[in-house]
Amino acid sequence: MVSDIKKEFLQNKENKIIKGNEAAAYAAKSSRVQVISAYPITPQTTVVEKLSEFVDQGLMPGTQYIKVESEHSVMASMVGASMTGTRTFTATSGQGLFYMNEMLHWVAGTRLPIVMAIASRGPAPPWNIWADFTDVLSQRDTGWITSFCATHQEIYDEILMSYKVCEDHDILLPKFVAYGGFILSHTSKPIIIEEQALVDEYLPPLPDEKGWPHIFIDPERPMMFGNLIMPSGFYYEFRMKIHETMMRAKEKIMIAAKQFERMFGRNYGNGLIQNYKMDDADVAMLIYGDLAFQMEEAVDQVREEGYKIGMVKLRHFRPFPVEEIIEIAKKVQVLGVMDRGTAFGSPTGGPISSEVKTALHNTEKTAKILPMISGLGGREVTIDQQKDQLKILIKMNETGELPKDLLYGTLWHGKLEVK
Amino acid sequence: MENWRLNKMVTIKQALDDEVACNEWFLPGNSCCAGCGLEIALRWAMKALGPNTVLVTPASCLNVVIGLWPKTAPNFPFTNMAFAAGASAATGISEALKAKAYRFPGKNWEKITTLVFAGDGGTTDIGIQALSGAAERNSNIIYTCYDNEAYMNTGIQRSSSTPHGAKTTTTTLGKERYKKNLPAIMAAHEIPYVATCSISEPLDIYKKYKKAKTIEGCKYIHILAPCPPGWNYPSEDTVEIARLAVKTGVWPLYEIENGILRMHKKSHPLLDPSKRKPLIDYLSRQKRFAGMSEQSLIELQQNIDNDWKMLASRLHAQES
Numbered sequence: 142m143v144s145d146i147k148k149e150f151l152q153n154k155e156n157k158i159i160k161g162n163e164a165a166a167y168a169a170k171s172s173r174v175q176v177i178s179a180y181p182i183t184p185q186t187t188v189v190e191k192l193s194e195f196v197d198q199g200l201m202p203g204t205q206y207i208k209v210e211s212e213h214s215v216m217a218s219m220v221g222a223s224m225t226g227t228r229t230f231t232a233t234s235g236q237g238l239f240y241m242n243e244m245l246h247w248v249a250g251t252r253l254p255i256v257m258a259i260a261s262r263g264p265a266p267p268w269n270i271w272a273d274f275t276d277v278l279s280q281r282d283t284g285w286i287t288s289f290c291a292t293h294q295e296i297y298d299e300i301l302m303s304y305k306v307c308e309d310h311d312i313l314l315p316k317f318v319a320y321g322g323f324i325l326s327h328t329s330k331p332i333i334i335e336e337q338a339l340v341d342e343y344l345p346p347l348p349d350e351k352g353w354p355h356i357f358i359d360p361e362r363p364m365m366f367g368n369l370i371m372p373s374g375f376y377y378e379f380r381m382k383i384h385e386t387m388m389r390a391k392e393k394i395m396i397a398a399k400q401f402e403r404m405f406g407r408n409y410g411n412g413l414i415q416n417y418k419m420d421d422a423d424v425a426m427l428i429y430g431d432l433a434f435q436m437e438e439a440v441d442q443v444r445e446e447g448y449k450i451g452m453v454k455l456r457h458f459r460p461f462p463v464e465e466i467i468e469i470a471k472k473v474q475v476l477g478v479m480d481r482g483t484a485f486g487s488p489t490g491g492p493i494s495s496e497v498k499t500a501l502h503n504t505e506k507t508a509k510i511l512p513m514i515s516g517l518g519g520r521e522v523t524i525d526q527q528k529d530q531l532k533i534l535i536k537m538n539e540t541g542e543l544p545k546d547l548l549y550g551t552l553w554h555g556k557l558e559v560k
Numbered sequence: 561m562e563n564w565r566l567n568k569m570v571t572i573k574q575a576l577d578d579e580v581a582c583n584e585w586f587l588p589g590n591s592c593c594a595g596c597g598l599e600i601a602l603r604w605a606m607k608a609l610g611p612n613t614v615l616v617t618p619a620s621c622l623n624v625v626i627g628l629w630p631k632t633a634p635n636f637p638f639t640n641m642a643f644a645a646g647a648s649a650a651t652g653i654s655e656a657l658k659a660k661a662y663r664f665p666g667k668n669w670e671k672i673t674t675l676v677f678a679g680d681g682g683t684t685d686i687g688i689q690a691l692s693g694a695a696e697r698n699s700n701i702i703y704t705c706y707d708n709e710a711y712m713n714t715g716i717q718r719s720s721s722t723p724h725g726a727k728t729t730t731t732t733l734g735k736e737r738y739k740k741n742l743p744a745i746m747a748a749h750e751i752p753y754v755a756t757c758s759i760s761e762p763l764d765i766y767k768k769y770k771k772a773k774t775i776e777g778c779k780y781i782h783i784l785a786p787c788p789p790g791w792n793y794p795s796e797d798t799v800e801i802a803r804l805a806v807k808t809g810v811w812p813l814y815e816i817e818n819g820i821l822r823m824h825k826k827s828h829p830l831l832d833p834s835k836r837k838p839l840i841d842y843l844s845r846q847k848r849f850a851g852m853s854e855q856s857l858i859e860l861q862q863n864i865d866n867d868w869k870m871l872a873s874r875l876h877a878q879e880s
């Protein structure tokens with residue numbers, strides 16, 4: 142017997158059972174991107190393959206697809222294409238992202254609204270191709286808005302929301318849309334591909350003939366871009382503006398999420414974070430990416446045992462949702478912060494937990510924070526393990542004591558026992 | 561658009577009958593050193609291409625001599641670019657122009673010329689991967705290497721385009737290895753157009769850019785552009801030194817159009833080694849070669865002769 146939802150799903154031709162990577166490609170198609178440039182890397186490859194298929198089959202008329210020889214060239218050609226006044230898209234993973242680093246700074250400095258999907262993987266050596274957000278998190282200071290997706294559908298949805306935020310003339314910043322390699326990139330789920338007319342209505346129009354307001358390539362209006370500027374010039378102020386804009390983008394992200402919900406009926410919290418069973422929670426876990434999706438199940442199961450536990454899904458890392466995190470930390474007694482990524486030598490060793498601690502600095506009466514790390518390099522994290530993680534937090538709340546076995550204050554959960 | 565006009569350019573007008581070429585697009589007041597070869601190269605390339613051109617320049621002297629913000633000498637769209645990214649950024653622009661032409665038909669967006677002006681470092685070293693990629697894809701750009709045979713921007717360090725024997729701040733005893741033959745490497749990519757130029761032959765620069773502008777695909781033009789501080793000679797000698805580079809056979813002028821090699825009329829006779837001026841005439845004018853050993857000189861001469869042999873055999877194969 143087929144349930145109503147399934148029936149509805151099966152009847153609608155635009156709904157598909159596809160991989161996370163394909164969802165990213167469909168989002169680029171729905172967004173009518175005009176220039177794509179990409180270089181293959183596991184686990185991103187099927188994004189570029191799917192887009193090739195679309196372009197070759199004439200499903201993206203007018204779209205230029207540049208098959209470059211490296212990721213540095215990916216981002217350089219994206220810069221050229223975006224400066225010329227076109228909507229652009231690309232995707233990469235781990236090593237490819239690192240190879241782009243110089244150009245990532247270039248993009249933000251040029252204030253170009255380039256959107257890039259990242260099927261995150263662990264940095265080598267040793268070679269690793271599985272979920273680990275160290276790749277995107279290590280690009281922290283490049284000036285890109287940064288978000289995580291927890292589900293296949295969210296990949297598609299988040300890319301649409303990204304163009305809405307990035308191309309806003311008050312913002313004009315680039316954005317990473319990251320999701321766990323293999324866990325989301327290579328598994329299949331039913332995904333709703335929205336009707337083109339609705340997407341067109343939701344998204345800003347493609348850049349007009351004049352291009353972006355601040356930068357253009359137009360012989361009628363010759364413009365010099367990027368020449369040397371003395372320390373007494375506006376360099377400092379340009380940099381300050383990027384930060385100021387990034388902070389202002391919070392509001393735009395919230396608006397984009399709200400409008401998205403109104404248009405398509407899917408809720409992503411306030412856009413920056415999404416709470417799960419937080420209303421009565423006195424213990425909570427802050428978590429991001431695909432681990433958050435599975436954590437919902439763990440929360441449900443632990444709740445069945447009578448514990449008031451909740452979860453906060455971090456959707457945006459840049460801009461960092463400081464106010465939201467303060468509010469949560471004031472509400473609960475214990476807050477675990479789970480990283481799937483590393484920041485060696487930082488206050489906690491985890492990129493996000495270090496940020497959370499910074500965000501709470503100078504705020505009184507906040508929850509005890511337990512920095513946690515799990516799932517590095519795609520190490521499997523089971524629901525049972527996640528339940529165990531939640532129970533560690535619950536015990537911390539009950540006893541008022543930190544768990545043993547911390548490494549400089551951080552719990553590295555699910556590691557192999559080394560004899 | 562108000563353009564600078566040179567008052568006494570009657571000769572250019574007469575020679576070329578080209579209104580655009582009478583204009584200056586890379587304006588006076590830029591901060592090139594006196595006697596800069598690069599400036600001559602860019603001025604003449606732009607005379608041929610005109611202002612419907614966008615120029616991409618990776619890190620190099622040209623990044624600086626265009627003027628410090630907010631001053632700017634190029635009177636056409638100009639984009640500074642990361643060191644390795646000249647060819648790739650230009651590809652992005654030319655592809656985006658196609659996308660724009662699709663969306664706004666009849667507005668001639670596709671007619672804009674995408675030009676790269678990169679130094680020898682930005683071309684033969686750090687940028688060679690992106691350039692090779694653009695060539696293999698046959699991106700619709702004109703890529704220029706203005707060759708001053710070292711990293712001048714950062715203070716005269718060796719590049720792979722520095723010739724054998726030349727002293728730089730990182731080859732204090734003279735470079736041991738040889739100049740990388742980038743025009744040959746580009747020709748091996750079988751792109752539609754490869755050419756060499758010297759700033760001593762401005763009309764040749766003009767003609768080659770005029771031609772390149774009409775060709776669809778990846779065009780590569782390599783211009784020898786002497787540099788007084790880098791090569792250590794008096795600034796008034798720039799043109800003379802470039803001329804000697806041609807006459808001694810150090811720098812052969814040619815073009816390879818759709819695989820067909822044609823020598824420039826000043827270089828063609830030099831296929832016969834006896835027609836070449838002695839190498840020492842060129843070297844002795846520049847202090848970067850001062851103190852070069854006899855052995856080094858012989859090796860450099862052999863290196864140059866080998867390049868000519870390659871050209872001769874290519875011509876020979878074409879004729880038979």
Ligand SMILES: Cc1ncc(C[n+]2csc(CCOP(=O)(O)OP(=O)(O)O)c2C)c(N)n1
Binds near residue numbers: 622712713
């Ligand atoms: C990635 C990177 N590495 C190094 C530099 C420093 N750098 C700037 S220009 C330059 C040399 C440029 O040499 P060339 O391309 O020959 O141009 P020229 O200055 O000689 O005209 C170097 C090494 C840089 N800007 N970026």
Ligand code: SF4
Binds near residue numbers: 591595599789
């Ligand atoms: S250093 Fe050489 S190439 Fe650079 S501006 Fe001066 S003369 Fe021209």
Ligand SMILES: [Mg+2]
Binds near residue numbers: 708709710712
């Ligand atoms: Mg140089």
